[in-house]
Amino acid sequence: MTSMNIATGSTPRRFSRILGVGSYRPGRVVDNEEICRLIDSDPEWIEARSGIFTRHFADAGETIPAMGARAAEKALSAAGTHPADLSCVVLATMSYLHQAPPAAAACAAELGTHGAAAFDLGAACAGFSHGLAVANSLVTSGQAEHVLVVGSERMSDIVDPRDRSTAFIFGDGAGAAVVGPADEPGIGPTVWGTDTEGLHAIEQSRSFTELRDDPLARWPFLEMAGATVFRWAIGAVAEVCAQAAEAAGVPLRDIAAFVPHQANVRIIDAAVKTMGLSPSVAVARTVREDGNVSGASVPLALDTLTAGGRIRPGDLVLTAGFGSGLGYSAQVLLAP
Numbered sequence: 191m192t193s194m195n196i197a198t199g200s201t202p203r204r205f206s207r208i209l210g211v212g213s214y215r216p217g218r219v220v221d222n223e224e225i226c227r228l229i230d231s232d233p234e235w236i237e238a239r240s241g242i243f244t245r246h247f248a249d250a251g252e253t254i255p256a257m258g259a260r261a262a263e264k265a266l267s268a269a270g271t272h273p274a275d276l277s278c279v280v281l282a283t284m285s286y287l288h289q290a291p292p293a294a295a296a297c298a299a300e301l302g303t304h305g306a307a308a309f310d311l312g313a314a315c316a317g318f319s320h321g322l323a324v325a326n327s328l329v330t331s332g333q334a335e336h337v338l339v340v341g342s343e344r345m346s347d348i349v350d351p352r353d354r355s356t357a358f359i360f361g362d363g364a365g366a367a368v369v370g371p372a373d374e375p376g377i378g379p380t381v382w383g384t385d386t387e388g389l390h391a392i393e394q395s396r397s398f399t400e401l402r403d404d405p406l407a408r409w410p411f412l413e414m415a416g417a418t419v420f421r422w423a424i425g426a427v428a429e430v431c432a433q434a435a436e437a438a439g440v441p442l443r444d445i446a447a448f449v450p451h452q453a454n455v456r457i458i459d460a461a462v463k464t465m466g467l468s469p470s471v472a473v474a475r476t477v478r479e480d481g482n483v484s485g486a487s488v489p490l491a492l493d494t495l496t497a498g499g500r501i502r503p504g505d506l507v508l509t510a511g512f513g514s515g516l517g518y519s520a521q522v523l524l525a526p
């Protein structure tokens with residue numbers, strides 16, 4: 191079976207699906223040796239504990255709207271659509287340091303959309319998956335025709351290069367997907383939520399107002415209780431993904447590809463094992479080259495597997511985002 195079996199009742203329904211994906215990686219590749227110049231660590235420890243070998247860091251011109259626009263241009267082209275076709279741009283990010291204009295509006299301007307609604311979505315590493323849920327609702331309700339969902343991050347702006355618990359994990363980049371109308375379900379029901387018991391496990395414990403009031407105060411870098419998040423993710427990711435597959439009416443044996451948020455290879459491998467996914471399933475492990483790109487990691491991984499031919503048109507793809515909050519969302523997608 192290669193389709194979703196979602197109960198629709200007797201009312202005729204409009205469906206949505208991803209029509210095209212694209213991604214953008216900054217030019218500068220940073221290896222573990224370079225990271226270890228500023229922290230007490232070694233490349234072998236980083237590789238063994240996280241699976242990460244390299245990540246990309248953006249330069250000054252590689253802004254969040256600009257990287258998002260480059261990824262979006264590829265997604266629009268893959269979808270056979272144009273900026274003028276977009277009714278809405280949703281940009282998921284946790285690292286945009288400007289409040290106005292919204293990153294989504296700046297991205298829309300760079301793309302040359304014709305009056306598309308544009309807003310930012312703040313759900314950290316679950317942002318893109320939350321964005322797909324929003325896009326699916328907008329298209330299936332008739333509120334929008336084509337929605338661009340972008341994840342774009344400059345984690346290097348909010349991560350302390352001298353903090354050994356976070357410096358090696360995060361990277362920069364962007365990914366995008368065009369969501370449009372479809373004849374059959376292409377985005378399964380989203381299983382999502384927030385486990386607020388872990389509210390402070392990934393946080394900026396200091397605020398920008400503190401910095402305004404005291405110029406000598408520390409920059410409000412991202413802090414993470416890594417082991418706490420790791421333990422939570424090991425249990426939560428497989429559970430939420432299995433629920434998403436069930437909600438879509440898709441047995442796990444019919445999944446062709448697994449594209450979870452790229453935080454740590456050990457978390458991905460544990461989820462594969464717990465769900466008992468077949469060795470024939472294409473599993474995204476782009477965290478090895480990209481690090482953890484937060485809200486951009488799922489579309490970056492989706493595009494990488496699609497471009498490499500490991501995800502083929504019509505494949506059922508199980509995907510999930512998870513991170514600060516602790517928030518999560520998972521859904522089954524029909525590959526474009």
Ligand code: UT7
Pocket residue numbers: 229230231232235236239240315354355358359392415416417418419420423453454457482484512513514
């Ligand atoms: O994207 C949002 C979701 N985020 C995640 O899912 C991240 C989840 N967490 C993780 O991926 C892992 O917790 C890390 C990769 C961040 C860390 O791996 P870990 O196996 O959980 O390490 P740990 O924090 O439990 O530390 C183990 C040991 C400690 O030493 P002792 O107490 O055992 O002597 C740390 O001090 O490793 C030490 N350590 C380091 N050693 C070398 C911590 N950081 C480093 C380091 N280099 N950078």
